[in-house]
Amino acid sequence: MTRRYDPSEIEPKWVKVWEDERLFEASEDPGDDRPRFYALDMFPYPSGDLHMGHAEAFSGGDAVARYQAMRGRNVLHPIGWDSFGLPAENAAIKRGIPPAEWTDANVEQQAASFRRMGMSFDWTRRLQTSDPEYYGWTQWLFLRLFENGLAYRKESPVNWCPKDQTVLANEQVIQGRCERCGTLVERRDLTQWFFKITDYAQRLLDDVDLLVDWPERVVTMQRNWIGRSEGADVTFTIEETGEEITTFTTRPDTLWGVTFFVFAVEHPAVQRLAELAGTWEQVRPLLEKARASSLASHEEADTKEGVPLGVHAVNPVNGERVPCYVAPYVLMGYGTGAIMAVPAHDQRDFEFARQHGLPVRVVIEPPGQHVDPAAMTEALPHEGVMVNSGPFDGEPSPASIAKVTAWLEREGRGRESVQFRLRDWLISRQRYWGAPIPIIHCPTDGEVAVPDDQLPVLLPDDADFQLGGESPLAQHPTWKHVTCPSCGGEAERDTDTMDTFVDSSWYFFRYCSLGYGGGPFRSEDVERWMPADQYTGGVEHAILHLLYCRFITKALHDLGMVSFVEPFPKLMNQGQVIFDGARMSKTRGNIVQPMPLVERWGADTMRLMMLFAGPFEDDIDWQLIAGDPDRRPGVTSWLGRVFAAVSDTVDRGPDGQEPLELVRLTQKTIKGVTEDMDRFRFNTAISKLMVLTNEMRATLGAGGAAGRAARALTLMLAPFAPFAAEELWRVDLGEASSTWAAAWPSFDPAMTVEELVTMIVQVDGKLRDKLEVPADISEPDALAAARDAEGARRALAGREVLKEIVRAPKLVNFVTVG
């Protein structure tokens, strides 16, 4: 009897069966010699129920996990939650719900949704970063970094809302104003914790070569973020004080073109030099302005603001004295915070020079050309020949850069230098809902680590979120008051918590040893499963999350805890799910939720819609693919046809007939789908399954071949529509165990080769006929057949054939015109 497809009947049933059978639990049995596969998905943040982005990412990740299980792998496919973070605290402030309660409720809802979607998670490995059992180990890792000089404190600005009297995260600052009250945000300096990721800048850059299967654009983003520049440090002398100020330049070949010198506003020498030169009154407003502006405001200056400092710098290459300026366009955070300005060859310096009436001196000219500085409208950053450069006149760049650098070094006036754009990782958050930094500040012993046996440092559960101020932890009446572990005197806990990126930088290790009490993980466990075989998640984490994971892994490697240096050599990014060309957002009111779709049409439909819409890494515009929400989606109808095709085939039974078309198509489909799965081409894999379905329905009275086709189709369907596949496999096809445990279908390569192929016949490159010819046709036979073809004869009538291109058995092309 033809089966009707009713997802509401079958999906809840299999959720329960799978759970009862504990089907998706990774095997740790030493006798299990299947190769392992760690299918890792970026764990979600519990900000409500799952959204469309999760639905897409996890549909892809689950397809990979299920496919690999069927390929005979022992699959580890865990799930957890990145459950610390600001939204939980906002809920506490707005609605008075404790952060833990809000978080756990959302986690439970998402977990229920994942179950309903039939995700093949090993639920015994479930973790949550806000669980003390987890964050104790986050603190433990902090202490190991601290002991090894990789965690340190320094002053750093934070966003401060003067009205709410509180620290704001960057994402709470909207166009320079407080998200909640709209007050202009100020900058405040606080002493905060950093991880010394810059120590790893070069290795993070070099090891990009080990990321064999990362999308190229993510690799590029990582490289740009690290931002290595090669150049030279050159030391200038301040004429008035004799002090030496070092600058970094990537263009030492332009040193003879320096016409002024610029300090960053926050440069430590600025105030002293300004007071000395009597210019402090002019300089101070710049400093105050910089202090007042918020961190997050990236106002682009269209002017090159700046004031003279009143002192002079002496150029080490030619002894020239040039005026010093203070200007915000020079950043304190990069290089040395002071630059040599070469307006002729740097656009920013050029603009500054023009605005302040400073001279421009050309020292690099395009070969054979003379450039008049007065006529210039923009800087010449290009290569050329050095002029006005003393001993280096006539030297062509860019080779001159190395020569000048070597000369500087010989003369003791500078040396080769490498700078990185990457800054140290600021991990302090003046927040409650995060892992407390396990440090005690003692008046006599300074920064003292909380002893390992006192971890975790637990969050108090009675914090007041309505107070404002530095943070709920700092204002808690008792929490921070402790005795110093070293001297036993009165001391205070650090009241900052860690950036949630710290929590998420090591969770994939914990999955391997969940529940282990002797450390964050057991090295043997991690070595057994890692590096992860596949990491799936959104490009929005292309830089920070992935960079931090890479850094922590390298740090753990250096601590002797893991043998490898890269945690995820293979990365798969899904595109974003957007709506009508724009991001889905509350303010736009265009949010589409996955769960209503799952309830209405089934989880299999949701998965198929996501994966069939296009290449996995491309964005999906829901507006364009969804159609009328009340109409049955196309993929649902297809599942209905699959049900009909498979169940009809079962009814018919073997009848001995073997329609070659179906036999071959089945083999070709297995081959094609397997190749597509290996390259994550889910959309084309699904389309091939649709073609096979259509052929099965068109082929009647073909029990034997159709039965094999039905089994293959059912199994290949399992990664995409696991419920439908499971129902067909276990009910209609009568198998006892799950598709998860079944072997992926194999094919006979010989059977995928057609005996007859279509040969195209062209005249002057235009299609004139098509012929069915044997696949092994000889060139002369192909040519003869093509000449005989009616379309070719018609097109060739009255023409002279000048040339014949024969590519048996695919094509013959007659060339008649010169």
Added chain:
RNA sequence: GCGAGAGUGGCGGAACUGGCAGACGCGCCGGACUUAGGAUCCGGUGGCCGAAAGGCCGUGGGAGUUCGAGUCUCCCCUCUCGCACCA
């Protein structure tokens, strides 16, 4: 500005190394079954000419290489993403 990527029917998208452009699906048109269709089934569906056979045009625009270009090269246009005063 710098860097990366992409432009193919009404729509989402196929097309391995240059060789049948538009697979598969949505939508639409026609038909069947039906009280009904938001279910199902059958047929059609790039544009233009043609009764048909067939022909011409067609992968953002323009050149080029080639017997042959969606695919390779150069120039231009548009869009998306990332970084953005990084010396």
